[in-house]
Amino acid sequence: MSQERLPAKYCQQRLATVWLVGSGASFLLLFVQLSTGKHDPSISEWLLPAIVPTLTLMIGAMVTANLTAKKPSDDDKNAEDPMADRFLFRLALGLSAFYLLLLFVILLMSATTDIKALIANVGVMLTAVQGLVGLVLGAFFVKR
Secondary structure, three states: HHHHEEEEEHHHHHHHHHHHHHHHHHHHHHHHHHHEEEEEEHHHHHHHHHHHHHHHHHHHHHHHHHHHOOOOOOHHHOOOEEEEEEHHHHHHHHHHHHHHHHHHOOOOOOOOHHHHHHHHHHHHHHHHHHHHHHHHHHHHOOOO
């Protein structure tokens, strides 16, 4: 039974790592594209809202948990750390990686396609995936 659950803090850290690495790659690619004149700077108005709110939620939740954590006392040593469902964690990890990969691929495709037209074509699909990601991440970053 214990194999079906994971420590919630572990899950939060892994999800935040995926988001920081994935979004960092997209930021870096966009930075290179903007600095070489490939895109109009207004394109960051598309990428930033797709990433920053989720990163803010994750980092804010972890910082708040760290600041409000009690020092363990003798009474607390037997208390269990919050646990999370392994399947839900894998779902959150997979959907997050998929979403971040979609964003990165869109930036890569912009080398041969007009990025504003591309975003207009796939915007609804991205919004749907972003909604699913936000929903499943809430299980790990909303206070219980």
